[in-house]
Amino acid sequence: MNQTIAPPRLVGQVMKIGDVCDQDRREMFELMTRYYDNVYRDTFESDFQSKTWVVIARCPTSGNVLGFSTQWFGDYVVDGVPVGVLYSGDTIVDRKYWANNPLATLWGRLALQIIDLHPEKELVWFLISKGYKTYRFLPVFFESYFPRPNQSTPPRYGRIIDRVAGDKFGDRYLNSKGIIKAPDDGCRLRDHVADVTEQRLRDPHVRFFDAINPRHSKGDELCCIAPLSRDNFNAAAYRVIAMPIVTSDDFVISAPVSMEQ
Numbered sequence: 001m002n003q004t005i006a007p008p009r010l011v012g013q014v015m016k017i018g019d020v021c022d023q024d025r026r027e028m029f030e031l032m033t034r035y036y037d038n039v040y041r042d043t044f045e046s047d048f049q050s051k052t053w054v055v056i057a058r059c060p061t062s063g064n065v066l067g068f069s070t071q072w073f074g075d076y077v078v079d080g081v082p083v084g085v086l087y088s089g090d091t092i093v094d095r096k097y098w099a100n101n102p103l104a105t106l107w108g109r110l111a112l113q114i115i116d117l118h119p120e121k122e123l124v125w126f127l128i129s130k131g132y133k134t135y136r137f138l139p140v141f142f143e144s145y146f147p148r149p150n151q152s153t154p155p156r157y158g159r160i161i162d163r164v165a166g167d168k169f170g171d172r173y174l175n176s177k178g179i180i181k182a183p184d185d186g187c188r189l190r191d192h193v194a195d196v197t198e199q200r201l202r203d204p205h206v207r208f209f210d211a212i213n214p215r216h217s218k219g220d221e222l223c224c225i226a227p228l229s230r231d232n233f234n235a236a237a238y239r240v241i242a243m244p245i246v247t248s249d250d251f252v253i254s255a256p257v258s259m260e261q
Contacts, residue, residue, distance in 0.1 A: 010057040012102030014251035027065040067093035108241035123228035128221040145226035182219030
């Protein structure tokens with residue numbers, strides 16, 4: 001009788017961007033090219049170096065990078081009020097580990113550290129979604145998030161999205177639609193990575209994402225936001241955050257980070 005052998009558990013790690021070695025960056029770039037079209041090394045490097053941290057999933061034996069998610073944290077002032085923004089950038093995981101990797105657990109723990117370091121500040125998570133899999137993270141993790149089915153985005157959150165997306169993406173950001181328009185040669189998911197099938201469209205969140213971002217297959221990205229607070233994480237999020245995982249170290253943010261925009 002044939003038995004399916006489960007892949008080994010990946011080792012999780014959070015690193016400051018400046019501490020990532022050349023070999024790790026090469027492996028991250030190569031992983032991106034397996035799942036995205038139109039990925040260019042100079043663009044990847046420039047975007048990578050602009051971030052604050054990277055959450056990494058490694059093979060426990062070789063140490064090779066099999067998943068990663070880049071993160072940026074900084075301050076904006078919107079309507080005269082400061083807001084701290086955690087922005088998730090490039091994120092990809094080797095297909096064999098889509099259902100079993102430590103990225104979400106480590107991201108949640110990183111977010112909780114940021115929340116605890118900034119108890120008096122309004123904080124949000126800014127997420128851009130090329131595919132429905134990324135957008136689905138919002139209802140899985142948060143009580144409140146936008147845009148969402150059957151509820152308008154509150155004006156303040158809309159203005160925060162406009163401020164952050166306009167700053168980071170310039171005239172590619174279409175504020176009337178909340179979409180970052182992809183250039184003709186822009187990065188986009190390869191076919192069969194996150195295809196929206198009839199079966200997928202039975203999910204109301206996937207159906208909403210497909211309707212509000214109809215050119216996602218061309219690389220357009222939906223700008224999303226969620227209040228970043230302990231109260232806004234739902235029960236499922238806390239279960240993920242508490243999951244036992246193998247980590248190479250215990251990453252601690254030593255001091256509040258602030259890069260005002």
